[in-house]
Amino acid sequence: MIQMTGYEKNERRRLFALGCLLGAAVFFLLYGLSPLDVTNDAWLRGGYIEADIQQHYAGWMFYRQSELSIPFCFSDRINWPFGLSVAFTDSIPLFAALFRLLEPFLPSVFQYFGLFTLLCFVLQGGFACLLVGLFSRRTPIVLLGAVPFVFSPVLLERAFRHTALAAQFLILAALYYYIRGRREGRFFYPGLFAVNCLTLAIHPYFAPMTYALTFALFVEHAVFHKQFAKPAALLAANLGCTALVGWLFGLFSGGSASGGSGVQYGHFCMNLNALWNPVSRGMGKWSLFLSAQNQTLGNYDGFNYLGLGMLLCSVAVVIVVLRWHRSSILKCLKNRFGLLFVVLCLTVFAVSNVITANGAVLARIPLPQFVIQLATTLRSSGRLFWPVYYLIFTCCVAALIRLTRYQKQWVQTAVIGVLCLVQLVDLSPALLEKAGSFRPYSDAGSNLLSQTDSSLAALLDATEGRYQHLVALGPLKTTGLSLALYTADEKMTSSDTSFTARYDEAQAQQRQEEFVQAITEGAMPQDCIFFTEQEETFLAVAQAAQDQGAWCGVLYQRTGDETRFPLVYVIAPGLEEFTHPLAMEFSENYPLHLANYSDDFWDHGILSLNLESIGRQEDANRVVLFYDTPFTRQKLEGATALSDGEGGVYPILEVSDQDAGWLMVTLEIDDAHCLYNESGQCKDLEVLS
Known part of the structure; x- marks a missing residue:
């Protein structure tokens, strides 16, 4: 096992500090000071980028009014009268608990989301420099190599949108400890132990990401060093402590995978074009050079655009390695079999069983229902690609450093600088949009x-x-x-x-x-x-x-x-x-509306689809559907016709309640779709007796 010297420890502390300053500089460049005003919540209430930030802020507001309890973060004011943890409003449990303890000293309006995001950028820069510092001792090279990480599109896309998910420094930290562990022949690092525990105190989606890298290190260490018992015990202890942190911050208090957005695993999957498709939710344009491509389902949540600089660098590195370093790369992959396995698993999970490319669904691979239910716990599967995403960043920067290691420093600096320049110029539309979003903030109108x-x-x-x-x-x-x-x-x-x-x-x-x-x-x-x-x-x-x-x-x-x-x-x-x-x-003159119900036979409450299969072709577009309520039943009793209020009167031929919960009305009408207006709403229907 290789131990670091005192000089190396001090050097890494210095690089970490410089990286933190770099991350802070990027934050202030993009967002200014406005989000750090803890009494400024206008951008939260207005729904910055999209309305999800309102969810995070509302959760914190409910929690600060709740009684303190163990576990932390539980509020009986949400999901009344049962209560729920604000971990399920993505209110960053660690910060929610901390500032709830400080509630007596806080102003009446207080938000911590700006402070948290600043911390994420600071630590993103710090761990990026530590990561790049594993491949170079030249400080300018390390700082330049860290630039793509702090301007990472997936970081910028989540910041102040899904605020807790901006804590991507956790992934960089896990990558850093994985590479160090392989070099030093170590499995256990207190820092990696803490990172894994911290995931559930920030956002549970980070846990499988950091643990995937921890598992890769564990497997490779066990195989190459013939040690299993001690690393397994440490891994089990880490899992136990992580579960304890999850309990302490309320992740097991009232939540369930059964309720939420109403979609299952496979909807928020990663499109096969994600690495080069500059499209996300709430942003006008991500790339200066590449055009937007189609998506489908919830692919927007699987945003993983690399940036043109990283795309070109990836292609160049692959060509060079295959042309001149094929044997060495094969040996490297063989020695990193654990990492290769988790990369494959994370990628497959991110793509999901619903395979999409551009705007098409290529295949839906059937899975057992219990597997679907289990995977739905992490239904936004496209996010699980992030460790692979940052591994691509790391490989690109490391490859450029290695390929130019015998060149003069200015040559190496120029090569890394070109990568950064191309990357930032390509991302400039998004950077400018971000920079203008808080100066001054204008209400997005979602409140x-x-x-x-x-x-x-x-x-x-x-x-x-x-x-x-x-x-x-x-x-x-x-x-x-x-x-x-x-x-x-x-x-x-x-x-x-x-x-x-x-x-x-x-x-x-x-x-x-x-x-x-x-x-x-x-x-x-x-x-x-x-x-x-x-x-x-x-x-x-x-x-x-x-x-x-x-x-x-x-x-x-x-x-x-x-x-x-x-x-x-x-x-x-x-x-x-x-x-x-x-x-x-509401009154006796309240209008009727068709049931907005669709299936294999009904189109927004009109019987019109696949009728030959049930032998009802003659009823096409003539039978309409209402929900069976006391009011609707009373209105239709004795009615002879429906009027659309625009001169159209349609005699009622039959009213049937043979299907529980529904009233089916047969009209003398050519096509009942005329009961909808141009905006797709059902017209206000009156009954005539």
């Missing part, structure tokens, strides 16, 4: 409460201070984040789980059914305000709620072309009156 003429904001103003709890009678996919911020501001609790990454789906469904039952049985809680984005749920309880003195209605939102569409349905107990140009109160 529905800050928009002009917001009916939702007006209703919440009218009910301010009236309620203690916000109850979601279904997923609030559009309004959930804005309502979460409002609820936290008002120090209310929220039963909504739509803004959390994981929750117990069965538990949430049971709770919603209990509230619906309470309303319909005349026992509606008066200290709760109810929201749903599902009209059928609203219509199932609206009449009963109105009979108990609640204001019931739908709130609309206008689009850019002045078209209005339903935003959310509201039941507000005790609110006697509310009027707004974009609100409609």
Whole structure:
């Protein structure tokens, strides 16, 4: 086992410090000082880049109002009345717990996401210099070689979007310890042990990434040094401590893979074009030279663009190695069989069983359901490529250093400098966009409460201070984040789980059914305000709620072309009156709408697809579908025709309730798709008797 000398330790400390300064400089260059103002939360509320940052901030706001407990990060104000860990709102558990302890000393408005991201850039630079320093003793070369790492596209793409995922220094640290371990014949490093434990205190997706590299080091060390028992015991201890950290920061408190975005493993996969496709969520342009290519499904979350500099360098290195160093590279790969194995596993997992290329799905490889359920725990699989991504960066920089090691320093500096220049020039559109995003920050408009003429904001103003709890009678996919911020501001609790990454789906469904039952049985809680984005749920309880003195209605939102569409349905107990140009109160004159339901036969509530297989060709585009609610059933009873309010009157030939939960209405109509307007919304339908 090789030990470092005192000089080498001091040199590495110096490189780490210089790298930290480099990372800090890049942060200030891109974002300035604005995000470091802990009392400035406008960019968080406005949804910087996209609305997910609102989720992170709302989780922290709920947690700072909650009682301190062990495990940390558990808030009974989210997923009320059961509670949930803010680890599942991606609120960075380590920082949430730290600043919750300091709550008595914090200002009323406090955000730590700018400080955390600065720390990520600082440590990204520090570990990048340590990593490159393993291949060169020349400080200018090391600093230049670290530049692509601190300007990494995947780092810039996640910073202030999925803030916790900016902690990619964890991957660089694991890579650094892997290479050191192989060189020094060591398996155990306190730093690597700490890195693995830290993953669950920041974001659980980092755990399989750093442990993959740890496993590679463990396997290779066991084979080449004929040692298994001690490294295995240390690895088991590391896993145990990591699990303890996960428990301490609430990762095992109320979360479940059963609930979340509603998609399974394979949706957020990595496209086969990811390394050269400069396309991501919320950014106009990543590359000055390469054009955007198509994607499909959730490929945007598998963003892994290398940058033109790294792409060209990768190709050049592969050509040189295959032409002049084939035997040495084969020997290297043989000696790194553990690393090669985890690279293969991470890549396969990232691509997933749903293989996509450009805008096409090439294949869907069937997997057992239990495998799908297990893999769905890490359903954003494209992220798992990041260790391979940074390994490519490391190999490119290391190869350039090795290939020019006998040249004068200025030649080596020039070669690495050209790599950095091409990389940064290519990324310049994204860098300029990032640099302008906070100077000054302009509201992205994703907070529905800050928009002009917001009916939702007006209703919440009218009910301010009236309620203690916000109850979601279904997923609030559009309004959930804005309502979460409002609820936290008002120090209310929220039963909504739509803004959390994981929750117990069965538990949430049971709770919603209990509230619906309470309303319909005349026992509606008066200290709760109810929201749903599902009209059928609203219509199932609206009449009963109105009979108990609640204001019931739908709130609309206008689009850019002045078209209005339903935003959310509201039941507000005790609110006697509310009027707004974009609100409609529930009454006997409330219109009907087709069920927005599609399957192999139904197209948005119209029977029109594959009818020859069931022998109903004559019903094509004539049978329409409604949810079976008391209100709808009452309206259709004795009705003779439907009117679309624009002069179209369509006689009703038959009403059938043979399928539970549905009312199927046969109309005398050529094509029921005319019941939808140009914007794809169902027209307001009236019944004629």
